Structures are given as C-alpha cells and as structure tokens.
Amino acid sequence: MSSVSTNLNFFEAKKGIFSWIFSVDHKRIALLYLYSLITFFLVGVTLGLLMRYELLNPGKDLVEAKTYNQIFTLHGVIMIFLFIIPSIPAVFGNFFLPIMLGTDDVSFPRLNLLSWWVYVVGALMALSTLVFGDGPADTGWTFYAPYSVKTGTNVTMSVLAAFVLGFSSILTGLNFIVTIHRLRAPGMTFLKMPLFAWSLYATSWIQLLATPIVGITLLMIAAERLLGVGLFDPSIGGDPILYQHLFWIYSHPAVYIMALPAFGVISEMLPTFSQRTIFGYKAIAFSSLAIAFVGYFIWGHHMFTSGMSGTARFIFSILTFLVAIPTAIKVFNWVATLYKGSINVQPPLLYTLAFIFQFMIGGFTGLVLGALATDIHLHDTYFVVGHFHYVMFGGTGFAFFGALHYWYPKIWGRMYNIKVANVAFTIFFIGFNMLYFPMLIAGLMGMPRRYYDYLPEFHLPNMISTYGSWVLATGLIIMLSNLVAGFFGKKPKVGRNPWNGITLEWQTLSPPPVQNFDRMPVLPQNGPYDFDHKPVIEE
Amino acid sequence: MREQASTFAQGVDFSLYVIAGISVFFLVGITVVMLFFVFRYNKKRNPVATNIEGSHKMEVLWTAIPTLLVMVMFYYGWMGYKPLRNVPAGALEVTAYGQMWKFTFEYPDGRITDSLVVPLGKPVKVNLVSRDVLHSFFIPSFRMKEDMVPGKNNFLWFETTQKGRFDVLCAEYCGQLHSYMLSSVTVLDQHDYEKWLTSSASVADEHPGLSLLKQNACLTCHSQDGSKIIGPSFKGIFGKTETVVTDDAEREIVIDEAYISRSIRQPNADVVKGYMKGLMVSYETVLSEEQIGHITDYIKTLK
Numbered sequence: 048m049s050s051v052s053t054n055l056n057f058f059e060a061k062k063g064i065f066s067w068i069f070s071v072d073h074k075r076i077a078l079l080y081l082y083s084l085i086t087f088f089l090v091g092v093t094l095g096l097l098m099r100y101e102l103l104n105p106g107k108d109l110v111e112a113k114t115y116n117q118i119f120t121l122h123g124v125i126m127i128f129l130f131i132i133p134s135i136p137a138v139f140g141n142f143f144l145p146i147m148l149g150t151d152d153v154s155f156p157r158l159n160l161l162s163w164w165v166y167v168v169g170a171l172m173a174l175s176t177l178v179f180g181d182g183p184a185d186t187g188w189t190f191y192a193p194y195s196v197k198t199g200t201n202v203t204m205s206v207l208a209a210f211v212l213g214f215s216s217i218l219t220g221l222n223f224i225v226t227i228h229r230l231r232a233p234g235m236t237f238l239k240m241p242l243f244a245w246s247l248y249a250t251s252w253i254q255l256l257a258t259p260i261v262g263i264t265l266l267m268i269a270a271e272r273l274l275g276v277g278l279f280d281p282s283i284g285g286d287p288i289l290y291q292h293l294f295w296i297y298s299h300p301a302v303y304i305m306a307l308p309a310f311g312v313i314s315e316m317l318p319t320f321s322q323r324t325i326f327g328y329k330a331i332a333f334s335s336l337a338i339a340f341v342g343y344f345i346w347g348h349h350m351f352t353s354g355m356s357g358t359a360r361f362i363f364s365i366l367t368f369l370v371a372i373p374t375a376i377k378v379f380n381w382v383a384t385l386y387k388g389s390i391n392v393q394p395p396l397l398y399t400l401a402f403i404f405q406f407m408i409g410g411f412t413g414l415v416l417g418a419l420a421t422d423i424h425l426h427d428t429y430f431v432v433g434h435f436h437y438v439m440f441g442g443t444g445f446a447f448f449g450a451l452h453y454w455y456p457k458i459w460g461r462m463y464n465i466k467v468a469n470v471a472f473t474i475f476f477i478g479f480n481m482l483y484f485p486m487l488i489a490g491l492m493g494m495p496r497r498y499y500d501y502l503p504e505f506h507l508p509n510m511i512s513t514y515g516s517w518v519l520a521t522g523l524i525i526m527l528s529n530l531v532a533g534f535f536g537k538k539p540k541v542g543r544n545p546w547n548g549i550t551l552e553w554q555t556l557s558p559p560p561v562q563n564f565d566r567m568p569v570l571p572q573n574g575p576y577d578f579d580h581k582p583v584i585e586e
Numbered sequence: 587m588r589e590q591a592s593t594f595a596q597g598v599d600f601s602l603y604v605i606a607g608i609s610v611f612f613l614v615g616i617t618v619v620m621l622f623f624v625f626r627y628n629k630k631r632n633p634v635a636t637n638i639e640g641s642h643k644m645e646v647l648w649t650a651i652p653t654l655l656v657m658v659m660f661y662y663g664w665m666g667y668k669p670l671r672n673v674p675a676g677a678l679e680v681t682a683y684g685q686m687w688k689f690t691f692e693y694p695d696g697r698i699t700d701s702l703v704v705p706l707g708k709p710v711k712v713n714l715v716s717r718d719v720l721h722s723f724f725i726p727s728f729r730m731k732e733d734m735v736p737g738k739n740n741f742l743w744f745e746t747t748q749k750g751r752f753d754v755l756c757a758e759y760c761g762q763l764h765s766y767m768l769s770s771v772t773v774l775d776q777h778d779y780e781k782w783l784t785s786s787a788s789v790a791d792e793h794p795g796l797s798l799l800k801q802n803a804c805l806t807c808h809s810q811d812g813s814k815i816i817g818p819s820f821k822g823i824f825g826k827t828e829t830v831v832t833d834d835a836e837r838e839i840v841i842d843e844a845y846i847s848r849s850i851r852q853p854n855a856d857v858v859k860g861y862m863k864g865l866m867v868s869y870e871t872v873l874s875e876e877q878i879g880h881i882t883d884y885i886k887t888l889k
Contacts (some may be wrong), residue, residue, distance in 0.1 A: 112762050112763060112765070116759075116761070186759075191720055193719050193736060194720065194759070194760060194761055197719060197865060198865070199862035280736075281737025281738075282867065286738075287720060287736060287737070288735060288738065321627070321635060322629070323635035323638070324638070326638060327641075328640065330640065352722060352731050352732050352757075354733060354740040357671045360667070364663060365660050369656070372649060372653050372656065375648065376648060379616075382616055382619060382623070383638075383644065385624060386623055387627055387632070387635060387638060388623070388627050388635045389627065389629045389634060390623070390627050390628050390629055390632070392624065392628065400620065403617075403620060404613075404620075407612075407616060411606075411610075411612070411613060412609075414605055414656065415606065417659075417660075417663070418605055418659055418662065418667075419663045419666070419667035420601040420602075420662070420663050420664075420665070420666025420667040420729075421663060421666070422663075423598065423667060423670065423730050423732075424598050424602075426731060427758055427759075491587055492587065492588065492726070493588055493726025495724060495757040496759070498764070498765040499764070578637055579637050
C-alpha cells in the first residue's frame with residue numbers, strides 16, 4: 048500500500064453517474080446503499096405518519112380501511128426489507144469493514160455491486176405494486192396464510208420482491224464472512240478485530256443460513272396463489288401453522304440481523320467517546336455469537352396463541368428467556384465502559400445513550416412477551432408494536448443515525464453543525480418516546496394491532512402517539528437537513544481523526560483515498576481499543 | 587388495565603407485576619448509573635481516562651444475576667399460564683365460529699347467538715373454529731386469547747369472577763374489516779342465565795332467511811340497503827341482470843334461484859364484475875337445500 052501514487056479521495060477519483068452505479072469500490076457502493084436506504088426510509092416514515100394520522104381519532108380520519116391496511120403492509124415491507132435489514136451492514140459495514148480490517152476492499156467487489164443491483168431490483172418490484180395489479184398487498188408484512196392466499200391485492204409481487212431482496216442480503220453476508228476470514232491486516236487476529244467486525248461476522252452467518260428459508264417460504268406463497276398448490280390454505284389441503292413456522296424460522300433470527308450490527312456500532316462509539324478501552328471485549332464479542340446461535344431456536348414465541356402444544360410453548364418460552372442473558376451482558380459491559388472514562392459528550396454519544404435506554408425498554412418489554420401468561424394477554428396487541436419499534440427503531444434506528452453522525456466526518460471530510468445536531472437529537476428522542484410509549488399502554492389496555500379503527504377507550508394513548516409522530520418527524524427533518532447542510536456548507540475540512548478514535552479508519556485521510564490508506568496502518572499493541580498504546584498519527 | 591373478570595386474569599397480572607417490577611428496577615438503576623458516569627467522568631472532571639480491560643468477577647456476576655432473574659420471570663409466566671390448558675371436568679362447552687368479520691356462538695342445545703352469554707363462576711370451555719382465515723378470540727378483561735385457525739380446532743376456557751358485559755375483539759389480522767370484528771361476553775348470575783337459556787329465542791318473529799343471513803355473517807359483507815360493503819348488496823338483486831366473470835370471461839346473467847344457490851355453494855364460480863374473487867368461502871357443507879331456499883325467499887323481499 049505504500050506504493051500508492053495518488054491520494055485522490057474516492058469522491059474525486061472518477062466522475063459521472065456511471066462511475067457510481069457501476070463502481071466496485073466498497074465505499075461508493077456503501078453510499079449508493081445509503082442514498083437508496085434513506086429514500087426508502089423517508090417513504091416508510093411518510094406511510095407511518097399517514098397511519099398515525101388515521102389513528103388520531105376513532106373512525107375515519109383520512110383513508111378507507113382497505114387503504115389503511117395496504118399502508119401498514121407497505122410500511123412494514125419497506126421498513127423491514129428495504130431499510131432495517133440492509134441498513135447498518137450495507138452502509139457502514141460496506142464502507143468501514145474493509146478499512147477497519149486494514150484492507151482495500153471486500154473479498155468480492157463485483158459481487159458487492161451485484162448485491163446493490165439486486166437490492167434495487169427488489170425495491171422496484173416492491174414499489175411496483177403501487178401502480179400495477181390490484182394495489183399493494185393488504186396482509187401485513189408477515190404475509191400470514193391463508194389470508195395472503197385469498198386476498199385480491201398484489202401479494203404475489205410483494206413476496207417475490209422480498210424473495211429477490213433476500214438474495215441481496217445473502218450475498219452481502221457471504222462477502223463479509225469471506226472478507227473477515229481472508230483479508231484482516233497482518234497481526235490482526237480474530238481477537239484483535241474491532242467489535243463492529245465481530246457483530247457483522249455474527250450477522251452475516253444468520254443472513255447466509257436463515258434467509259434461504261424465508262425465500263423458499265415466500266415462493267411457496269406465490270406457488271399457492273398462482274398454481275393452486277395446497278400448502279398453507281386448509282381449504283385446498285394446506286396448513287396455515289406450517290406457514291407461521293417457516294416464516295418465523297427466518298424472521299426471528301432476522302431480528303438479530305437487524306439488531307447485532309447496531310450492537311457493533313455502539314461498541315465502537317463508546318470507547319471513542321470515553322477515550323478508554325471497551326469493558327469486557329471478549330464478553331461482548333462472544334455474546335454476539337451466542338445471540339446469533341440461540342436466536343435460531345426461539346421462533347415459536349411468535350406463535351404462543353396459535354395452538355401449539357403446551358410442551359412447545361414451555362420450551363420456546365424458556366429458550367426465549369435464555370437469549371436475554373447475552374443481551375444483558377452487553378448492556379452491563381457498555382455501561383461499565385463509561386466508568387472512569389474521559390467522556391466527550393458529542394451527538395454520536397447522545398444517540399448511543401438513547402440507544403441503551405430505549406433498547407433496554409425494548410428488551411424488558413420483550414421479557415413480558417416471552418413469558419407465557421402475559422403473552423396470552425398481550426400477543427397481537429399494540430404492546431407488540433411498541434416493543435418492536437423500541438427494539439428496531441429506538442435500538443437499531445438510533446444506532447444507525449448515531450453511526451451516521453459518528454462516521455460522517457470520515458466519509459465526507461467535513462463536520463456538521465454540532466449544536467443543531469444536539470437540538471435535533473433532543474426533539475427526535477422526545478418524539479420517539481412520545482410516539483411509541485403510549486403504544487405499550489394501549490396494548491396493556493387490550494388494543495389489538497393492525498386496527499384501522501378502535502374503541503373510544505383507546506383514544507388517549509393513540510392521540511398522544513400521533514402527536515409524538517409529528518415531534519419525531521420534526522426532529523428527523525432538522526437532523527437530516529443539518530447533515531445535508533454540513534455537506535454543502537462552508538465548514539472547514541476535518542482532519543484524519545476528529546473524535547480521537549483508535550480503530551484503523553481514523554488513521555487514514557477523510558474522505559479516504561480510493562485504496563483506503565495513504566500509508567501503512569499501524570495496529571495498537573494490545574487489541575483494537577488499547578488507548579494506552581494508541582499509535583501516534585500525523586496529519 | 588381493564589378489570590380482572592376471570593380467575594385467569596389474576597395470574598396474568600401477577601406475573602406481569604413481577605416481570606415489570608424487576609424490569610423497571612433495572613431500567614431505572616442502569617439508566618441512573620449510566621447518566622451518573624457521563625456526569626462524573628465527563629472530560630472536564632476527568633481529563634485522563636483509566637483503561638480497564640474488564641473484570642471476570644463482574645462478568646460472572648452480571649451473567650449469574652440475569653440468569654436467575656429470567657428464570658424467575660419464566661417461572662411466573664409458566665405458572666400463570668398453566669391453568670389455561672387444564673379444563674375442569676363438567677365445563678359448559680360453547681363453540682365460537684370466526685369468519686370475516688363476525689363471531690357467532692353455538693350452544694349445546696343448538697342455539698346460535700351473536701354474542702356470548704355465560705353463567706357467573708362456572709367454567710366455560712370455548713371451542714374455536716374458523717370458517718375462512720386466521721382470527722383470534724381475545725377477551726381483554728379475561729386476559730386471554732387464542733387463535734382461530736382454519737382446519738384446526740383450538741380452545742380456551744375461563745371462569746368468570748364478576749357480572750357484566752366484556753368486549754371480545756379479533757386480535758389476528760383478517761382483512762378489511764378486522765377492526766370491526768367485535769362481540770361481547772355477558773356474564774349473568776345463575777338465575778338470570780337459566781332464564782336466558784329457557785327464554786324462547788327472540789328470533790321467532792324474524793324471517794328465517796334473515797336469521798340465517800345473520801348467523802352466517804353474510805350481512806357483514808352484503809348490505810340490505812343498497813350500499814356496497816365488500817360484496818354486492820342484496821337490495822333489489824333478485825331478477826337483476828348482472829355482468830359476471832366466469833373463468834376469466836365476462837358474461838351477462840339474470841340473478842335467479844339457481845344463481846343465488848350456486849353463489850352460496852361455489853362463490854368463486856361467477857363473480858359479479860368489479861368485486862374481488864376469493865374472499866367468500868363456500869357454504870356447501872354449512873347450509874342445507876332448505877335453508878338456502880329460506881335465504882333466497884328473504885332476498886326476494888328486499889326490493
């Protein structure tokens with residue numbers, strides 16, 4: 048790498064749209080993902096705001112029941128398959144995994160480009176249901192049979208889109224596994240890898256092993272709709288419970304595809320802003336693997352009320368509680384990392400703290416749902432919706448935006464306005480909790496999910512929640528405008544290491560050159576977060 | 587929270603308080619410690635960090651404590667749940683049918699109702715049957731639900747602890763009018779229950795065709811006043827000329843006895859143009875020739 052003749056950064060290296068959409072540079076592919084993901088995220092947010100507006104008062108506020116059902120289905124499909132599953136791995140994994148490992152790209156750069164293209168094709172297929180056929184699916188993102196077999200809406204295209212998107216996920220997972228095994232810098236053993244790489248490693252195995260199951264399940268839905276093969280609809284000899292098993296065998300581990308990369312990001316930001324080593328490196332690294340492993344065996348907790356045997360309910364419940372243990376270990380280690388640190392409160396740290404707080408609420412409400420007695424009451428109510436959003440949005444979503452604020456100066460070489468970022472964070476945080484906490488209350492009161500209309504007694508929590516959605520949207524607009532303004536604004540360029548971080552990406556230029564490093568990166572002596580022997584980096 | 591109106595509700599709420607109590611304690615505790623660290627070890631107060639790699643003692647401690655606590659939570663969840671599977675002998679058995687978008691209840695004596703009426707303090711077993719897609723039979727005040735799965739017979743049972751009327755909601759998404767799929771349980775004391783049981787069904791002076799339409803949830807989708815819900819309205823339908831889609835080809839037919847009978851038995855054979863195929867299930871095995879005749883007679887009266 049010392050033979051690099053030019054230090055042109057990856058933005059300047061080539062110009063023109065084709066140099067982007069056919070680029071095999073992992074950094075450019077990461078940004079292609081970022082721009083497409085944010086676009087779909089904003090579509091998903093808009094649909095979410097429409098749903099919340101509809102639920103402001105009992106009765107019709109905005110749309111008809113069928114339209115509402117299509118909106119919440121599309122909201123789920125977009126947010127899950129187009130945003131949260133690819134989010135952190137496809138954007139920050141693609142951009143930073145090779146750099147943090149000290150190499151110049153992923154193992155298969157062309158496959159990486161193919162993954163993005165497959166993602167775009169899948170996304171266009173999902174959105175095509177808006178204009179072709181009898182409208183977007185109205186089944187919920189879970190496509191439960193036999194309704195998904197019977198409804199006249201365009202379910203076939205939606206499930207085929209999810210099938211295609213699965214390939215993008217599988218290929219990215221494969222690419223990361225090989226990259227982590229083959230391309231680590233000399234001297235970087237597995238136990239000297241940054242924790243972000245560890246979390247991507249665990250995630251990638253789930254992507255590789257679990258996604259094919261949902262792929263085949265979704266094809267079975269398509270076969271049943273198009274060819275009348277009796278797989279899930281009992282009126283033609285199928286079994287709807289079989290569908291639920293097949294769906295959740297993937298979709299429960301998929302929750303960890305969404306959550307583990309977030310754990311990785313948090314484990315990077317905490318040492319940087321505490322200026323000290325992470326507490327319990329091995330515990331955090333191995334608990335990722337433990338979560339990935341145990342996560343395979345607990346899918347049945349989505350089916351506690353579907354008529355499984357008492358034995359199955361007992362086993363799935365106890366295994367569900369086991370997955371809480373490695374998760375608790377991570378939280379304790381994160382908080383301990385703040386102990387005796389030298390804490391620099393910056394926007395990414397605020398997102399980290401909010402992540403820990405909200406992820407804990409998501410986790411504890413998960414325990415309530417994992418216990419049999421309470422789940423019998425709360426299953427399929429708004430409590431589940433609240434729990435899920437606390438984990439996915441309050442957890443992974445906040446980690447994603449934290450990561451965006453953390454790596455922003457490295458990616459674009461400039462800094463955003465920190466004060467505005469803090470204000471945006473505060474509004475975003477308040478809005479988030481106003482939006483989702485009342486859902487937990489509505490669920491406890493007994494309001495079922497996927498409800499277009501509701502009994503008058505559920506009015507208050509729904510009203511607060513809708514107001515919260517407006518606060519959240521305000522925070523989001525300020526946050527994104529601030530980031531965009533930082534990009535176009537006149538802020539001076541930042542140096543290599545504005546946060547005084549220790550992992551390898553902070554040793555190179557901001558933005559990084561095409562080959563990632565302008566000079567040979569130096570590993571800290573004792574592991575990736577060894578702040579006692581932090582290599583001295585000259586600008 | 588709603589009132590606890592079944593014996594099961596106490597167990598559920600108790601396990602909820604145990605889990606929520608432990609959770610709130612740790613949530614508040616960890617958050618306070620976290621914020622204290624951010625304040626105490628802020629770079630202004632603590633310019634130089636101390637590197638602490640970790641501590642085996644702490645790792646063991648915060649593995650063991652959560653393990654113990656989650657096992658406690660599991661235990662209470664299981665204990666609260668267990669009674670739900672053990673139906674006492676001699677329970678009153680009622681069958682609840684779910685179909686888009688209505689619950690109906692069938693009593694041992696053959697009586698069919700829109701809402702459930704049960705005696706106070708007596709065990710009641712509800713067999714759960716779906717006629718089309720997934721539904722879920724949810725009584726928030728009893729803290730219980732169980733899915734209605736087509737092709738599979740689930741059940742739940744309860745013993746009520748107070749008189750009154752309690753909501754029954756459908757908790758599993760089942761299509762367009764899911765949120766309107768509501769019913770109720772009325773809990774009467776033994777005396778009133780027996781009176782209700784012996785009272786002649788109030789359907790006596792109703793047209794038998796109308797009773798059948800109500801019992802089979804036909805009116806959820808087909809209105810009697812000409813408005814379009816999901817399927818065509820029954821008003822003025824008899825004798826009308828309609829364009830129907832048969833095997834993807836359009837043709838004109840006159841709606842007569844034969845068409846109504848065919849539409850009830852094979853709803854997807856001739857679908858009126860502009861309506862969705864596949865949503866209605868066949869009533870071939872549910873309704874007899876004679877009953878279909880009553881329905882047809884009633885539809886003729888809706889001019």
